[in-house]
Amino acid sequence: MLVFLEDLGRVQERAQQLKLAALGRLTASIAHEIRNPLSAIGHAGELLREERRGAMQERLLKIVADNVARLDRIVADVLELGRRDRMQAETLLLEHFCTHFVESFEGVQSIAPGIITLETEGEPVLCFDRTHLHQIVWNLLANAVRHASGGPGSVRLRASAGAGVAELHVIDDGGGVPDEVRAQIFEPFFTTHHLGTGLGLFIARELCTANGATLDLASDPGHGHFIIVGRSDTCLLPEAKGAPVGN
Ligand SMILES: Nc1ncnc2c1ncn2[C@@H]1O[C@H](COP(=O)(O)OP(=O)(O)O)[C@@H](O)[C@H]1O
Ligand SMILES: [Mg+2]
Structure with a gap:
């Protein structure tokens, strides 16, 4: 039964x-x-x-x-x-990925060097579709830059390695997400910005889920702080546990 x-x-x-x-x-x-x-x-x-x-x-x-x-x-x-x-998971070295990412983000968004800083602890690797991770970090950084003070180091990208997982934090020195909207920010079309679509965080979370990772808002009052936690040990699809992806 x-x-x-x-x-x-x-x-x-x-x-x-x-x-x-x-x-x-x-x-x-x-x-x-x-x-x-x-x-x-x-x-x-x-x-x-x-x-x-x-x-x-x-x-x-x-x-x-x-x-x-x-x-x-x-x-x-x-x-x-x-x-x-359409996903193709690969092993991404976060330090390398983020360094290149920040360079291209600064170029496209016309952001002066030094505003966004990158910190890495250990040698974090993430098993992820590269295009997806690019989109996710883009969405998070665009929000962070919008809310940050704009001074040097006002947006931080922090990658660290744990046991079988890697974490990627996107932190800004803005006021953070007000308590009354915390529960809604991942909903599609929720936005507090006049030019926003309210789809950035929804898409970022959906793409994380597709890659067997999580995306959450940290309980860090007074700061915008989002955390991606993904697998780093084996490149496995969430539904195909035990079967390595690709070759
Ligand atoms: N770093 C942040 N600091 C403060 N609020 C944020 C931050 N990131 C997102 N938010 C809040 O979450 C809402 C939804 O974000 P998002 O899904 O990216 O849509 P959009 O950027 O189009 O508004 C934003 O309108 C804002 O209210
Ligand atoms: Mg957005």
Whole structure:
């Protein structure tokens, strides 16, 4: 009887996974389909704007342009989520990964060197899909930079090695997440920023889960502080325990 119930539980879990995967594919294709009409609307708005018909029209066209940009950010984020199913875990040396990451992040976001600092303890390695980790750290650092004071060392990336795990902390010297919204920040579309999509943390956590890792907000009052904990000993897929990934 007990065996039967356990099997049923697994069957239900599998069915749920399949449903979620189908839903994920549908979401990604809807997002993809929205792209072209959205860019046509944006483009038509630009052309109308060039006619310069007066202040009222100018104002209305700005509303169109702002909302096209907003939808475009949401679509881009949802498409990121679609990458969750295509994962290729590899052993990443965090010091190397983070050094290169910070350089490219600073370049793209025009951030002066020295604002973001990197600390490593031991030789942390993480078993993770490289593109996924890139996306996750990007989302966390973008939030950290937005909330930090902007001074030297105001955003810290700290990697450390533990027993069979590695931790990656993203810490900023901003005010941290207020208690009243702590429970909501990982929800899709929750944002307190006027240009935010509220998908950054949701996507980051989903991608962590796909890689058998966790993403949490640290209980560090008065600071933005997020922690990724992932496996470093063996590159195993979460559902394929015992079977090494790849070769
Ligand atoms: N480092 C941080 N410090 C303070 N609040 C944060 C930080 N990171 C995230 N948050 C809060 O979590 C919300 C959701 O973040 P996110 O999912 O990345 O969406 P978005 O950046 O589009 O607002 C933010 O709007 C903000 O209220
Ligand atoms: Mg964000």
